[in-house]
Amino acid sequence: MGRIVLEKVQKKFGDVEVIPPLDLTIEDGEFTVFVGPSGCGKSTLLRLIAGLEDTTDGIIKIDDADATHVPPAKRGLAMVFQSYALYPHMSVRKNIAFPMKMAKVPEDEQVRRIDAAAAALNLTDYLDRKPGQLSGGQRQRVAIGRSIVREPSAFLFDEPLSNLDAALRVGMRLEISELHERLKTTMVYVTHDQVEAMTMADKIVVLRAGFIEQVGSPLELYHKPRNEFVAGFIGSPKMNIIKGDEAQKHGVQAIGIRPEHIDVSTKEGMWSGRVGVAEHLGSDTFIHVHDTGLGDMITVRISGDISVKHGDTIFLTPQMDQLHKFDEQGLRIE
Amino acid sequence: MGRIVLEKVQKKFGDVEVIPPLDLTIEDGEFTVFVGPSGCGKSTLLRLIAGLEDTTDGIIKIDDADATHVPPAKRGLAMVFQSYALYPHMSVRKNIAFPMKMAKVPEDEQVRRIDAAAAALNLTDYLDRKPGQLSGGQRQRVAIGRSIVREPSAFLFDEPLSNLDAALRVGMRLEISELHERLKTTMVYVTHDQVEAMTMADKIVVLRAGFIEQVGSPLELYHKPRNEFVAGFIGSPKMNIIKGDEAQKHGVQAIGIRPEHIDVSTKEGMWSGRVGVAEHLGSDTFIHVHDTGLGDMITVRISGDISVKHGDTIFLTPQMDQLHKFDEQGLRIE
Amino acid sequence: ETLTIATVNNGDMIRMQKLTGDFTKKTGHEVEWVTLEENVLRQRVTTDISAKGGQFDIMTIGMYETPIWAKNGWLVALDDFSADYDTDDILPAMRGGLSLDGTLYAAPFYGESSMIMYRTDLMEAAGLEMPEAPTWDFVAKAARAMTDKDKEIYGICLRGKAGWGENMAFLTATSNAFGARWFDENWKPQFDSEEWATTLNFYINLMTEAGPPGASNNGFNENLSLFQQGKCGMWIDATVAASFVTNPKDSTVADKVGFALAPDTGLGKRGNWLWAWALGIPAGTQKEAAAKEFIQWATSKEYIELVAANEGWANVPPGARTSLYENENYKSVPFAEMTLKSILSADPNNPTVKPVPYVGVQFAAIPEFAGIATQVGQEFSAALAGQQTAEEALAKAQALTADEMEAAGY
Amino acid sequence: MARAVTNQRKIINTAAAWAIGLLIFFPILWTILTSFKTEATAIADPPVFLAFDWTLENYSAVMERSNYMRFLWNSVIIAGGSTVLGIIIAIPAAWSMAFVPSKWTKDILLWMLSTKMLPAVGVLYPIYLIFIKMGLLDTKIGLMIVLMLINLPIIVWMLFTYFKEIPGEILEAARMDGAGLKEEVIYILTPMAIPGIASTLLLNVILAWNEAFWTLNLTAAKAAPLTAFIASYSSPEGLFYAKLSAASTMAIAPILILGWFSQKQLVSGLTFGAVK
Amino acid sequence: MATQQSRSAARIMMAPAVILLLGWMLVPLIMTLTFSFKKYLPLRGGDLGWVGFDNYVRFVTSSAFWPSVLTTLIIVGGVLIITIVLGVLLAVLLNQPMWGQGIVRILVIAPFFVMPTVTALVWKNMFMDPVNGLLAHIWKFFGAEPMVWLTEASLQSIILIVSWQWLPFATLILLTAIQSLDSEQLEASEMDGASPLARFGYIILPHLGRAITIVLLIQTIFLLSIFAEIYVTTQGAFGTKTLTYLIFQRVLESQNVGLGSAGGVYAIILANIVAIFLMRIVGKNLDA
Ligand SMILES: Nc1ncnc2c1ncn2[C@@H]1O[C@H](COP(=O)(O)OP(=O)(O)OP(=O)(O)O)[C@@H](O)[C@H]1O
């Protein structure tokens, strides 16, 4: 169980309205990701759900019961913090046992659950170490272990991977996804990394300045961003947004085309430009094309390798069926 | 000018040999990147070049002059640190001016160079702020500004972007590449992010436990990794390494195939397996395939989208011309 | 020249500081004062003179230090004062205590003995009359009669605070009246004697029944303020206190104070001590001449008149000069006569009933005395506080004294 | 923890904290109040708290009796001088320990602290004799040196802990930028550690100001600081509570005011490395 | 950070502090050691020759020695316990939201600025005096017989006075330490269901461990040599004679420098025993 419903939830810090009244439903078992730029209120929203902040107004329901004024410990949720928030003076075992000790779970049950969690998270060999003696990824796993043993109705993650290096991040991402597959518990996950959002989420909530810009599955967001903001935020490299004459041709204020939806040729094409930096990744090549007359630099992504170099002239052709159109308010036009 | 030659350079910390005797030449104007896993000695090597650590043995030549015992300040190199290492009590202007003040550059010349650097790095509006009032990217630019004004014969960068968030990292990566295009000064760059290495380097030096595993251009490393380690380290997602029977078929110990070099079908193919986690990025899809009978999980990367889900059976066919072969020592076989 | 003078923070000394201008005017010498509390002062000057630090040109010292230091050759002899100064005018008892082999080494600034100060009104209320030379039995009886603890009136206030210059000064002097002594002719400590047991038990019983609470912490100052507040029926202490308790500015009982000699037990010795704060010059000072000028100024008859002119006769430094007690003006001061009688009845060279090898009424003028007596004082103080019996205190005193005397090579 | 704290909680906190604060402060408050009473009111029974005739007579009595300004000036010079001297010597030492640690660093630090455990009375004689030889008795410079030596371990330790928080990379950056050792310390380390140095300074001024053994024993007239001033008031004859209070107030007021003004600095700075 | 150059620079820069402290330690120490083997009585002409271990034997066998060691340990231990326990509680209280926090903090730290001599004088005369002291008035107000503090509860009184003086120091350090506690840790424990008491016991107190050791170390160093408080109040009477005070009596009151120096050497030994003991704990805690 773990259905979380926010009804007209609002949060002000002093006079500043960080979260304007907002409705959101997180279904039981769903993996929901909050994304958005820094300072948009992701953490605040999560902390409201956790009960670590008071709502200024509105109702939070957990499993259909009003939890607005229930203290955090009683909401049956577990939280994994960005800084891990491990207890530095306790061994890994004690860290994991702590919530059970507080809940007065019998000793043998504690041992059982710790062993299970440790096995699942590959922590068995480290149970007697202190957090200070662990690597970043291991610490992250302990933090997760500590939340698992509580058997919460939902997990809350606040940028759990942002302190890890790139390689580890990929690994942990997979582990959390697999954990979700296995447990089927509701998870609410905050990140500002859109790759994480795309790969992990069942449902993504895109926030900007406390407002929900769009809610939907990753591919919905990729294919049908509701506005320019979401279009720019989802996908990497970023969607190229073209305004001015070229957009006028399509009768709209702005058109958008993702780097991977532009075909490249050295001979002919709709647009032409001069190669700036070309980044060869082996599997892909990113080409930053200048002087196309379309305003900003255009980024193009090509599978595999192509031999262009700084200063070359190349020709670009957008795939017309992948064109996005936006109006004056930046809203999507179908 | 900025040719750096290491001859039999060795470094021990106490009894631990961190860098075994090692030869390396960095040509004038080259952009050299050191990559390798954490703790492999990248920073140590860079700091040996900078003179911040003593060599245990061996000779470091800068522009053909023996610099082994020259103090850091006299080597004519500039260094940009991971933590930026800005002077927090000085304004941006003073930070940038500091190396010139130390070198007793005349006041008006200082002003000229500061203005030039600030203009080039988009810092003109921030010259009177303290570092504490700047964003991460701006701080990074100040750090670069501080090294530029010295007009050093080479720049040394130690993971300069690892404290920035993903979006900023991409931007700064481009800026540094453009800077190199413009200045043509030797740059030695440490990172453990292989995307940075691939996109920025003229020459990549792959280190493992202080040993140089391979030196070459990014595409050389991608297409012809000298051994399994380099093969696994370069490219994302990682190359799939297959041992056992399947490798025997090719008469070698192990074969490797990159995720982007495997074709996928729902009907037929060389290998078959069950879909584990499928990560839909919109532009690409990563599929982790289990139970292929090839040992470990196989990762496949597909451009665009494909509708597979957890548990589906799919068929995989490697592109034979992209197969890598390795012997018992993990060395490449052509 | 500028003289540096170490002095104690007593009222008479403070007064002298205020009048320094007169000296400077007369001689052109400046004076720097270093005023310290008694114990600190003693520690400071002793360190300085024994290590030959030379920080002071004049030191304020007592009857205890003078003979010891003089013997070590640390003091400049004061035998060449001008005729005006009239060395012979100094009270013989004082002169005796501050001389070595007949040569004066420190000039008394003021001198004191001890005597009884009592509340005439309370004595009357108790239906008793204080004789001029009472016995301890009478004093004890009167004390018990005057005590009214509910009104915070205590029959007798005596020193209880540990210290060789505090409770031990009083107790040593008192023990003389009971026939006790510190050492026998062979320097053997005598705390195991019957006389000491009697003395200490008498003192403790009396204080327990008729003394103020916390007497084991009371020294001169504490008792003075108790008496001034009207909380004591009798107080046996330094004669100089008389001017404070009769001073209406500070004392609530100024007009109800009577004086009597310190009590005896009929054995021929009274329990009154003899002390002088005197000015001495450390040997080796560069400013000997100026220092001598200062001492002559400060201990002169003119100085007494100067104080009298400024502050009244009651405030002149007492107990140093015979001529003061012949002065008509001074005779009208209520305590003058009794002070003189007390001083005259003390004999430092022959202090006890049984013979002793030392000089000094309430002390033995040997270097080890201060250290030993302070520790003994602590034992006695603890006994007064009820933390141990008199017998235990005496046993410890005997042991530690024997120990220290042995360490010192007697 | 940005949840609204109920006002009730806050009121209870406030009441408790103020009660305890006032209780702790009371002896000082009482001393200050008493200094404005007459001697008779000072011992009045029952004691009077505020409703008395305020008088300055005790202050004038004290001023008349001793040259307060000279004692004060000596205290300022000695406390300030010893601290500055100590800082100048300690900065390089702390730099070495923080940035070029060797396996001995911790031992040296602890050894330095252990020198503070020498019982001062035990070495008074030796020091006195040395001071006589060197002509340092009753000089401000002599006291400055002694107090500096006494507090040096504490200064070194405090600076060491502040310096350790400064990332070594910044000093390396300066080195790469061409700064020599001197420039590194003067232009980078010292300014960066200003808050820490300020706290160190403050704590040591307090310790030096209040040091009563050496200041009393090694001075006479010329260099005597406020500790000597107070030693002449500790038990004068007669009623003395009010005068003692006035003298006490005068002795502690300067440092108390200094402490209060720099309270923030002290609160945030006094960590001795307790905070990481 | 470890080139040969910087290492030699470090040695040079450390030299002044080390040499000065070494001198400050060794010169008096050697002189004290020398005196301790001599019969040295300033009032009897100073140096009277070598006496071997006489002074040492005499010092330990004197009836005052062991009680003084015990007294020293009781005072140090008592003050440490009081200041640390109260300091932790006070730090926790001061860390709560309240009105006028700054002023309360000023009130609480004020005793630290007061000279020990003044502290002792004020407490002794104006509070603990059995007739005119404020505490006596309070006792009388409640109809009780006033305590004679410095006699009946002499050790406790001294511990009280010294604790009053050092409580601010402990509170200050502990307060900064509390403020450095990562709030996410507290939130995590709250999510984990810990009550306020459990949070104090399991999170805050362990977090303060390091700060507590530091308070322990620094205060011990200062407390082992407290002097003014005893000198002004009891002068070592009523069982308040610490080792330091005993040495003081030997050197300055009895003017027996030889014996006092032997005592000084014992004090150094005691201090070092305590120090080694402390360093063990602290050293471990400082690394972690
Ligand atoms: N306790 C607070 N008091 C006042 N303002 C706050 C507080 N906490 C957060 N804010 C403000 O609320 C806004 C949202 O903050 P929040 O931490 O939720 O952002 P976020 O989306 O998590 O950002 P990030 O990605 O940087 O973590 C920010 O503008 C922040 O400054």
Ligand SMILES: Nc1ncnc2c1ncn2[C@@H]1O[C@H](COP(=O)(O)OP(=O)(O)OP(=O)(O)O)[C@@H](O)[C@H]1O
């Ligand atoms: N001062 C030192 N003393 C002892 N060992 C050290 C020291 N500095 C580094 N090492 C060790 O040397 C090895 C190489 O360290 P180095 O910092 O060069 O690695 P790196 O490749 O930069 O790693 P990272 O990617 O984590 O920065 C590590 O095992 C490290 O523990």
Ligand SMILES: [Mg+2]
């Ligand atoms: Mg956040």
Ligand SMILES: [Mg+2]
């Ligand atoms: Mg590194």
